[in-house]
Amino acid sequence: MSPFPYDGRFPIHRRLPEESTPRAELLEALHAMATEEDATWESGTCSGTMYCGDHDHYAFLNEAFGLFAHVNVLQRDMCPSATKFESEIIAMTLDLLHAEAITDSEPAGLVSSGGTGSISHAMLAYREWAARQRGVSRPNVIKPETAHPAFDKACHLFGIDLRVAPVDPVTTLVDTEWVDAHIDADTVAIIGSACNYGYGTVDPIGALSDIALRHGVGLHVDSCLGGFILPFGQELGYDIPVFDFRHPGVTSISADTHKYGYAFKGTSVLSFRDKGLRNAQYFFLTDWSGGKYCSPGMDGSRSGGLLAATWASMVQLGREGYRRYAVDIFATAAAMQESVRSHPELRILGAPTFLFSFTSDEFDIYHVNDFMRGRGWRFNGQQYPNALHMAVTRPQTQPGVVERFTTDLDGAVAYAREKEGEAPASGAIYGGVAGGMTDEADEFIRMVMGDMMDAQQSIPAPG
Numbered sequence: 001m002s003p004f005p006y007d008g009r010f011p012i013h014r015r016l017p018e019e020s021t022p023r024a025e026l027l028e029a030l031h032a033m034a035t036e037e038d039a040t041w042e043s044g045t046c047s048g049t050m051y052c053g054d055h056d057h058y059a060f061l062n063e064a065f066g067l068f069a070h071v072n073v074l075q076r077d078m079c080p081s082a083t084k085f086e087s088e089i090i091a092m093t094l095d096l097l098h099a100e101a102i103t104d105s106e107p108a109g110l111v112s113s114g115g116t117g118s119i120s121h122a123m124l125a126y127r128e129w130a131a132r133q134r135g136v137s138r139p140n141v142i143k144p145e146t147a148h149p150a151f152d153k154a155c156h157l158f159g160i161d162l163r164v165a166p167v168d169p170v171t172t173l174v175d176t177e178w179v180d181a182h183i184d185a186d187t188v189a190i191i192g193s194a195c196n197y198g199y200g201t202v203d204p205i206g207a208l209s210d211i212a213l214r215h216g217v218g219l220h221v222d223s224c225l226g227g228f229i230l231p232f233g234q235e236l237g238y239d240i241p242v243f244d245f246r247h248p249g250v251t252s253i254s255a256d257t258h259k260y261g262y263a264f265k266g267t268s269v270l271s272f273r274d275k276g277l278r279n280a281q282y283f284f285l286t287d288w289s290g291g292k293y294c295s296p297g298m299d300g301s302r303s304g305g306l307l308a309a310t311w312a313s314m315v316q317l318g319r320e321g322y323r324r325y326a327v328d329i330f331a332t333a334a335a336m337q338e339s340v341r342s343h344p345e346l347r348i349l350g351a352p353t354f355l356f357s358f359t360s361d362e363f364d365i366y367h368v369n370d371f372m373r374g375r376g377w378r379f380n381g382q383q384y385p386n387a388l389h390m391a392v393t394r395p396q397t398q399p400g401v402v403e404r405f406t407t408d409l410d411g412a413v414a415y416a417r418e419k420e421g422e423a424p425a426s427g428a429i430y431g432g433v434a435g436g437m438t439d440e441a442d443e444f445i446r447m448v449m450g451d452m453m454d455a456q457q458s459i460p461a462p463g
């Protein structure tokens, strides 16, 4: 697919147009683009990313968003509603993550801009807290190899040394003995995922909790993906281990409202066992000539619309709504995993949940990807080992999608058998921008990312 399908269809703007443009004209163009792009996932053949997919839910959120879109929640005297929304989003999330089990401190939370935002604020809080409480000046954290790159990014930005713990190749779970052995006086936190992005598996949070308590370090549970669906899977009786504040060593949890919270992109909740840890990362400048400045997190101005829409999503669905959606998602994920297991050539990695990943020991799994892509499927590609992952969301729960998956997978396995020994066309990348990249392709990656932002400079001028 061309990255510039709209050239020639809609005007290209390289400078602000001199004249204003009629709203109706722009809305028509926007409707055309949105409708065409929505068709890429509405069929249910796209892994992850569109967690709800119900246009009536989006319309409802848009209405809530629109009422507060123009509001800056930094100016709280003008929008007490933001305080209501934010504190209730945090309270509802803490409740879902069993903060009632916390008896030794006062739980607290923070609404951030997304999973990366929550993880970054957590890493910053651990760094600041340990500096103040323990005098740590060269902090390190330990993450399982499978934990999200947001940890690497946060550690890079905040000058934290990141130690990467190996995972078991069969279960995909972190080697807790390695973690235990690599904690030292400068370790501020260890990390576990519930569940991880790659395999949908849940690290042994209970064992990590014991280790964290024994060493007196923090334990961050990354539940960005699972935070709003695994609790309902547990209620439904699926075999999902406890991963939340019921383990006494868990000191913070990230859970993304913009994933299985079914809210808009741009919000996530970071929950803390102890308010002191959260407060450690506040920023204030009280002697600035522009006035006393303080902000709860890294963002400055934030839109009230996102808080309103996130709050509206949570309250409208309620536990009943989330549970109902979880019923369908877990059942669909189980049926798809059944299809994968029906092929002895394919192997599911570890014991996954609503998200599963599969590989083959007999052929390159990217042949399967090539065939499935031709049938409209969009999986996330993985490496070490090469594998494909499917995060089941609401669009997959529509009638006929599991059957289509099963039929297409049958065809894909036959195709992969034929292509054994040949090089597949697709390769592993998070986000699906390009295929066939290698570790050395540094410049290529810079070019691809640049193209997203510099596109209109690089297209030849019309005429």
Ligand SMILES: *Cc1c(COP(=O)(O)O)cnc(C)c1O
Pocket: 114, 115, 116, 117, 148, 150, 193, 195, 196, 197, 222, 223, 224, 225, 256
């Ligand atoms: C999505 C995800 C993140 C990062 O979240 P963003 O919202 O993309 O910033 C972190 N951890 C896990 C497990 C995730 O699935």
